[in-house]
Amino acid sequence: MNAGVSFRIDFFRFLSAEGDLDPSTPAEAIEPELLLGLYRAMARTRAYDGKAIALQRTGKLGTFASSLGQEAIGVAVASAMRSEDMLAPSYRDHGAQLLRGMTMVENLVYWGGDERGSDYAVPRHDFPICVPVGTQVAHATGAACAFKLRGEKRVAVAILGDGGTSTGDFYSALNMAGCWGVPLVVVVNNNQWAISTPRELESATATLAQKAVAAGVEGRQVDGNDAIAMRHAARLAIEKARAGGGPTLIEALSYRLGDHTTADDATRYRDPEIVRREAAKEPIGRLRKYLNARGLWSEEQERRLANDCAEEVERAVAAYLATPPETFAAMFDHLFARLPESMRDQYEEARRFASKGGGDG
Amino acid sequence: MNAGVSFRIDFFRFLSAEGDLDPSTPAEAIEPELLLGLYRAMARTRAYDGKAIALQRTGKLGTFASSLGQEAIGVAVASAMRSEDMLAPSYRDHGAQLLRGMTMVENLVYWGGDERGSDYAVPRHDFPICVPVGTQVAHATGAACAFKLRGEKRVAVAILGDGGTSTGDFYSALNMAGCWGVPLVVVVNNNQWAISTPRELESATATLAQKAVAAGVEGRQVDGNDAIAMRHAARLAIEKARAGGGPTLIEALSYRLGDHTTADDATRYRDPEIVRREAAKEPIGRLRKYLNARGLWSEEQERRLANDCAEEVERAVAAYLATPPETFAAMFDHLFARLPESMRDQYEEARRFASKGGGDG
Amino acid sequence: MAELTLVEAVNRALAHELEHDPAVLLLGEDIGVNGGVFRATLGLQQRFGAARVVDTPLAEAAIAGAAIGMAAMGLKPVMEIQFSGFIYPAMDQLINHASRLRNRTRGRLTCPMVLRAPNGGGIHAPEHHSESPEAMLAHTPGLRVVIPSSPARAYGLLLAAIRDPDPVVFLEPTRLYRLFKQDVVDDGEALPLDTCFVSREGRDVTLVAWGGMLHEALAAADSLAQEGVDCEVIDVATLKPLDSETILRSVEKTGRCVIVQEAARTAGFGAEIAAIVAERGLYSLLAPLERVCGYDVVMPLARLEGQYLPSVARIAGAVRHTMEAA
Amino acid sequence: MAELTLVEAVNRALAHELEHDPAVLLLGEDIGVNGGVFRATLGLQQRFGAARVVDTPLAEAAIAGAAIGMAAMGLKPVMEIQFSGFIYPAMDQLINHASRLRNRTRGRLTCPMVLRAPNGGGIHAPEHHSESPEAMLAHTPGLRVVIPSSPARAYGLLLAAIRDPDPVVFLEPTRLYRLFKQDVVDDGEALPLDTCFVSREGRDVTLVAWGGMLHEALAAADSLAQEGVDCEVIDVATLKPLDSETILRSVEKTGRCVIVQEAARTAGFGAEIAAIVAERGLYSLLAPLERVCGYDVVMPLARLEGQYLPSVARIAGAVRHTMEAA
Numbered sequence A, B: 001m002n003a004g005v006s007f008r009i010d011f012f013r014f015l016s017a018e019g020d021l022d023p024s025t026p027a028e029a030i031e032p033e034l035l036l037g038l039y040r041a042m043a044r045t046r047a048y049d050g051k052a053i054a055l056q057r058t059g060k061l062g063t064f065a066s067s068l069g070q071e072a073i074g075v076a077v078a079s080a081m082r083s084e085d086m087l088a089p090s091y092r093d094h095g096a097q098l099l100r101g102m103t104m105v106e107n108l109v110y111w112g113g114d115e116r117g118s119d120y121a122v123p124r125h126d127f128p129i130c131v132p133v134g135t136q137v138a139h140a141t142g143a144a145c146a147f148k149l150r151g152e153k154r155v156a157v158a159i160l161g162d163g164g165t166s167t168g169d170f171y172s173a174l175n176m177a178g179c180w181g182v183p184l185v186v187v188v189n190n191n192q193w194a195i196s197t198p199r200e201l202e203s204a205t206a207t208l209a210q211k212a213v214a215a216g217v218e219g220r221q222v223d224g225n226d227a228i229a230m231r232h233a234a235r236l237a238i239e240k241a242r243a244g245g246g247p248t249l250i251e252a253l254s255y256r257l258g259d260h261t262t263a264d265d266a267t268r269y270r271d272p273e274i275v276r277r278e279a280a281k282e283p284i285g286r287l288r289k290y291l292n293a294r295g296l297w298s299e300e301q302e303r304r305l306a307n308d309c310a311e312e313v314e315r316a317v318a319a320y321l322a323t324p325p326e327t328f329a330a331m332f333d334h335l336f337a338r339l340p341e342s343m344r345d346q347y348e349e350a351r352r353f354a355s356k357g358g359g360d361g
Numbered sequence C, D: 001m002a003e004l005t006l007v008e009a010v011n012r013a014l015a016h017e018l019e020h021d022p023a024v025l026l027l028g029e030d031i032g033v034n035g036g037v038f039r040a041t042l043g044l045q046q047r048f049g050a051a052r053v054v055d056t057p058l059a060e061a062a063i064a065g066a067a068i069g070m071a072a073m074g075l076k077p078v079m080e081i082q083f084s085g086f087i088y089p090a091m092d093q094l095i096n097h098a099s100r101l102r103n104r105t106r107g108r109l110t111c112p113m114v115l116r117a118p119n120g121g122g123i124h125a126p127e128h129h130s131e132s133p134e135a136m137l138a139h140t141p142g143l144r145v146v147i148p149s150s151p152a153r154a155y156g157l158l159l160a161a162i163r164d165p166d167p168v169v170f171l172e173p174t175r176l177y178r179l180f181k182q183d184v185v186d187d188g189e190a191l192p193l194d195t196c197f198v199s200r201e202g203r204d205v206t207l208v209a210w211g212g213m214l215h216e217a218l219a220a221a222d223s224l225a226q227e228g229v230d231c232e233v234i235d236v237a238t239l240k241p242l243d244s245e246t247i248l249r250s251v252e253k254t255g256r257c258v259i260v261q262e263a264a265r266t267a268g269f270g271a272e273i274a275a276i277v278a279e280r281g282l283y284s285l286l287a288p289l290e291r292v293c294g295y296d297v298v299m300p301l302a303r304l305e306g307q308y309l310p311s312v313a314r315i316a317g318a319v320r321h322t323m324e325a326a
């Protein structure tokens, strides 16, 4: 006897690499205001990103992880979220974070080596950047559970990388979320590389979206360089979650055009020729082609946007560079709600040596 | 645009709960000698199992995990393995272990609280019982990798429970195995319960076999109370692995007829009526019906088998009860290949107090 | 007032907080209908519902991670790990996230969660069920580590742990769960989370212990009293933050100190106490410090367990040795 | 003989063992073509093939678990964890399995594996990249814990670690990877895994340190020498099993002891050393022990890192303080 169950993972793309729109694209996915918003946010992200790298190269910033070529993912996700929703980002998701309200200054302060960079003025409830790969999925699951338990119509969103889908944390948290039917969306930025490890050395699966099958949740694969499809998929998943429909896993296909981080040199392990080929599919130029062709975007607007972004970035850099370090006390002040009496001695020791050049702060 | 990938999880049963054989059953799966071997091994397991519980109830054994009703799984798996293959069992897999050569005495010694019970005379290379749920899948993955790297035609098999499939370890190891295409078979004894947690609170999936989809490996679901289908599925998976075909995940559907362990009281959380109903599908009676109907098994043989098993068990119990404890020195002797000089003092302290009743050994 | 075992006192404290604080919820494996493998949550799901007493899938890392997410969003999750030997899969979430969420975000997000787990050996449990990982947790900045030694302390300290605005690891000595009963007033009165308790006053030597070992230390003190040795016995209770003043004050009085720890000796929490005494109480010492610890070996299975665990005889031996010195 | 950095010495030791022992294989994230994020495995995949230098998926728990399976089946896996802050997901496999496989099976199965990871701060690395979890690992029975402080010691100790028939955690101080070069003879000569090295002889005070902190201690000793204080400096090198004799002998000579540790103070490995001195070297002590440690706070990001790390000034301050005492 042989009976069985079947599963299907769909793939979505609306806008081709050449900027041509698939006729099946839903009307609400191509609202001009929506697309212009996505476009501006992507450009802003890229402007910021490039400057951050330049700062690192000149010794003014610590290690930084560029999102070059992957801007559509974060921007689409953030644009589909409401402010009261919760984002648990990885270190490569400033695209999403900037759109949600994190400032460029905050992000620079963080990568400059200062915890205040995770004290976002807006949104107060988003998680900070997550470095231990995959762990943020459980945080989002827990947050989603809190929303559901309190009857709040809020959604938690976690973003992680292709490499992150190999972790036990990714799976066990998604499985838990599936079990509990909580309002969670997990987005995989499949940029094809985990540092030097290519996607095929991370998993033998045909897609990463199919990992949803193991958690009993919906999985879909999207062209993550197609801002229109990406935004549409994110919106469907987020609204489904908000409506009580449970978690979704979205695999966003993209390509890491830059190094893993500024500490990496990707030419060591991958062919620049392939990178050049992949660059032709990047999301910003693609959407611009479409907007230009539809008469929704002009050269003049482009110039103005570039200008605005550059100015905003410069202001942020200036503010960042002008940020004095915290004193030694900050290490102690935020450890607990109240510093235990037993740590008074250590606090005093730190104070004593802070003034004697014990630190470099 | 919408393209996609599809997956299918097949379910296999050859022998119905009533003992009727599906006409599609392959001939090699019902070889009389094979089936009689499976039958005897299951009966032996159950005889041992019942006695172990009785010993625990009378204070002569520590906590014990019965395999009542799930005997077909371990027995089928072990019978499909070669001695040079490697088994990484959970605490409920003495059915498989006994068939592979672990003695009843060894198992009793282990549950009696003595590490020597994991020093199997045969097979020397199997892993000991694994208590931290799910972790053994990675050990089997590593062993399988060793076999592959050395070009040995050996297969590693891990068995775990339905609850175990919720762990990150299960998934991340299976994903790694899929990636490396190593000769691994992972068998899930889906006995529907993880202590008091029902299967549906472990995962929202329709099957557990579909978790294979996330690892890019083959997954199949089998009636784990049908020794014929179970043996067939195990053989196919093991020989596929041996031939270089990579890992397989087998979900074996069964039911835990007893308590989780002797420390548990399942009447607290489940309806005895359902248990009675499930008991009607148990594997030993089912195979006996078939063997009886085919004239392959007689009342006389059954009596003799029961006798032989009882005698073997009694001999094992006697040997177990006659096993004196190790001395304090055993704690130190097996920690490292050679005890570090720095631990000499501790060794002496233990020796001093061992004779002064510092222990209860 | 009721005569309660330690595990019953834990149950009362959980019930009290579930009743009085709608943000509190429990999560863990088998804590619902089954009431937990030790029955610490007995009846609570029935009373407070499955939304506040949540049976989880078998995944300690996910439980801890989800608890962090809940805590950051304003809940006060109290998670149960079935045995402290199964905390290890959750270590990453505890160390890299729970303990530092407040600091990382400069106070923007906080993590008011409690991790409860049965701890230690002495009950002839199966493999991996008798671990004592408290030192690892106490080494982690940002975590509080509490180990009660009696029903009343379990009740009061668990209330404090749940109410604490930061993460607390609460390790319950398995061997004490049902060892004795004590009058516990279920009045919602918490005990301080930064205090060592003097369990027995004495002049000659200071015995420092926590959890299950406190009772071995007290028994040793009883037996030594018959030899004319007067032991002061300190229940550490909260390992981190440590109230070293109480310990130092005692050592100043007695001049001798024996530390008792069930966990393996090397780099256990007893070493920290010894270090503090050597730094700040050296001049009080009339004799070398002694530690009576589990050996640096794998916690043995039941039959050799007694050879491993610090016993009254070993503790008394160390005390006699320290009395003979100098 | 070649002038090598510490990371180059690690590379040579790995190459030596890959060449001479067919059972040795390396596994870890990005260790293949990329040669590891610090280039410790540079060129090794090219030289020994992808079957012996294996790029793994991103899953530390699975890497450690698979290494255990390999080791039990007769291989000698050397796994790289990218930073010691990512060891935590592997803790369960390390503590519950690797460290006890031999003991659990009474010697039937063994676990000759090495876990290598960059350790500690001082390089202004991103979040979670500057951890020092050595005390947790040293607390685990059945593990050896080694932290080299120079290219030559890294080479010799890593050879010993790989050849050891039991699991060894080998933590490489990130800040020393390229700090200085040293002549290293690539002759396959291992160093002993149970020895503390006297890095500088002196009469007045014993400084005990390991890894990156050794160099701070040496620098402090240099500066104190100008004040007429003669420091003996001990490189612990192997934390477990600890060669306490070398430390005690030194303290017997100097009468003073300052322990330097980068990790957070409470229940760090320095506490163990302090405890041993208080137990077995008490009568040698002319002054209270001192520990100079990382504070019990979350390892700060780059800008405050220097406020956290034990500095020459802090070490010298502690030494002066101990010299003034009694």
Ligand SMILES: Cc1ncc(C[n+]2csc(CCOP(=O)(O)OP(=O)(O)O)c2C)c(N)n1
Pocket: A092, A131, A132, A133, A134, A160, A161, A162, A163, A164, A165, A189, A191, A193, A194, A195, A256, A260, D029, D058, D060, D082, D086, D089
């Ligand atoms: C648990 C853990 N292990 C290792 C690392 C080191 N590390 C940082 S990023 C990275 C690769 C992540 O790849 P992927 O998930 O694809 O995300 P991407 O960087 O491509 O966005 C690794 C191995 C880490 N941060 N966390």
Ligand SMILES: Cc1ncc(C[n+]2csc(CCOP(=O)(O)OP(=O)(O)O)c2C)c(N)n1
Pocket: B092, B131, B132, B133, B134, B160, B161, B162, B163, B164, B165, B189, B191, B193, B194, B195, B256, B260, C029, C058, C060, C082, C086, C089
């Ligand atoms: C990592 C871990 N967490 C918790 C436990 C406690 N525990 C032992 S068995 C068990 C349930 C396992 O259920 P399942 O995997 O279905 O196997 P079964 O016992 O049904 O064979 C639990 C939670 C454990 N042993 N390991």
Ligand SMILES: [Mg+2]
Pocket: A161, A162, A163, A189, A190, A191, A192, A193, A194, A195
């Ligand atoms: Mg990636």
Ligand SMILES: [Mg+2]
Pocket: B161, B162, B163, B189, B190, B191, B192, B193, B194, B195
């Ligand atoms: Mg089960």
